[in-house]
Amino acid sequence: MRTPWPARSERVRLTALYGGLLVLAGAMLIGLVYVLVRQGLYSSLSTAVTTATPRSPAPLAPSATLGPTMAPAARIPGHDRTPSEGSLYRITKNITDATEQAALSRLLTVSLIALVLFAVISVALAWWMAGRVLHPVSVITRTARRLSAANLHERIALDAPPGELKQLADTFDGMLDRIEHLVSAQQRFAANAAHELRTPLAVQRAAAEIGLANPDPDNVRRIRGKLIEVAEDSEQLIEGLLLLSVSDQGLQRREPVALGGLAETVAAEYADDAWQRGLTIATDTRPLTVDGDPVLLAHLVRNLVANAVRHNRPDGRITLSIHDRTLEITNTGPPVPAESVPYLFEPFRRLDARRHAPGEGAGLGLSIVASLARAHAAEAVAHPNPGGGLTVRVTFPARLPE
Structure with missing residues (x-):
């Protein structure tokens, strides 16, 4: 039988909760990795490219023609790179920027794909886990729907580790024990009351028939006494039943x-x-x-x-x-x-x-x-x-x- 949608709403809510939390955690993890990689990526790439790029020939040592006392001219501040060094710096920076953009773009693409797959797996696992968690509730619901006065002896008897749902199932079984006891007591009460009321009625009928069959005054007097006695017993019985009913309803x-x-x-x-x-x-x-x-x-x-x-x-x-x-x-x-x-x-x-x-x-x-x-x-x-x-x-x- 197909389960109606309202009965599955709790599973849907738990799935949305578990899946949403897992996806949120995955998104936060990917975002943290992206930020950390982006902060150190440029310096790492720049160092690697600079190390791998061949440098221009070193400047010649001062020649003898310049004289031993002549030193190289001092560099002007802000123009401390030679033309060959400036060209090399620009090349290195361009390569580093392009590599950084490509790496970050690739990282972002792979991360988004991984997040989508992680979300699908998370929702599937959340749906399965919610079903496992709510299985005892489904057992309790099916048992409650199946119970009637004819099968109050059935119990859930949930086979599960100790926990809140196990306690709920055991509490439900205890309630069924009490209900079965009360229903049995009420059934016995109704049967006994019917028997107790039927007996004096039968005695009254027999006494009346005997009294009418024999009109002797002594016999009529004896039958009348018997009828009064049975009527008093019946009255006491009915008063007791009414009092028992009133007391069961609590105090007014x-x-x-x-x-x-x-x-x-x-x-x-x-x-x-x-x-x-x-x-x-x-x-x-x-x-x-x-x-x-x-x-x-x-x-x-x-x-x-x-x-x-x-x-x-x-x-x-x-x-x-x-x-x-x-x-x-x-x-x-x-x-x-x-x-x-x-x-x-x-x-x-x-x-x-x-x-x-x-x-x-x-x-x-x-x-x-x-x-x-x-x-x-x-x-x-x-x-x-x-x-x-x-x-x-x-x-x-x-x-x-x-």
Whole structure:
């Protein structure tokens, strides 16, 4: 497939830049050589021509007829050359000038031809070099165009020495890893949500059909109770999905929230439920003010406490504490495998298969906690307790990023 011109414009620009710099450097080098040769050429040629030109016979020595006391006449200033020497000087100068002009003309012609050839070679090399430099970018572009939801597993895996483009390709691969993880999580979320919503609807339909088939008052009363129970579970599921969607969109408002007082209030809300299950809730909260949405923070604490109450054992214990900008909740309960802890923050993930028992929950508690923590730039982590149960920590930053 032919590459469109806009995709090749960077290569053209790099070629023009590299080729222009090389040609400019070549032109400057030729100009420097020309100037240096021209400055010393005349003196060199003059010396060579003067040395090679035969001189006129030397003047005779004073003869005896002139007498021993007679010396040659002194030369007049400005006329210190004899006629033969003046003619020789003119000849030498003419030859030197003509030779200099011919040499400089030849040098200039050869230099211009060499510059043209150098320019052609420079542009060709610049085009080749630009192609080599931009090859990783072309690989990244082709991969990005080829990717879709069906082949997010593909990676660039650029085989190149360390450098900026290698870092770019590795960063792109890392981004694809995150995108693939998010898309897979969304697909699982949609499938699980559809399954969780379809099950209560099927139960409601079956209960209605049974109730209509047998008009006995006791049976109708029992079916009505079942329908109300399933409807409440469905309502809680839908509210959890809506809350998860809202928290994923980030914060709509921010204000200082006294997290310690909020935790105490939520713990008091669940005191009766915990007492009925034979559980005790202990609080050890210190004053902590965080920036965030008070409604969403209340949901975060409620989900933590509700999860600790629901997944516990009789005569168990729940400890809610705040220290060092960290909200921590610990509960007793069944043993939790360490390898299963990271998956508990995903929607609809449970340690055991769902039995659709009353008060079982939809498996959204910790996933909502993780989403609300991310919305507040906090980090939610969990680890199993040695004697069973789970400890969840939510650490808030000193200041919420803008």
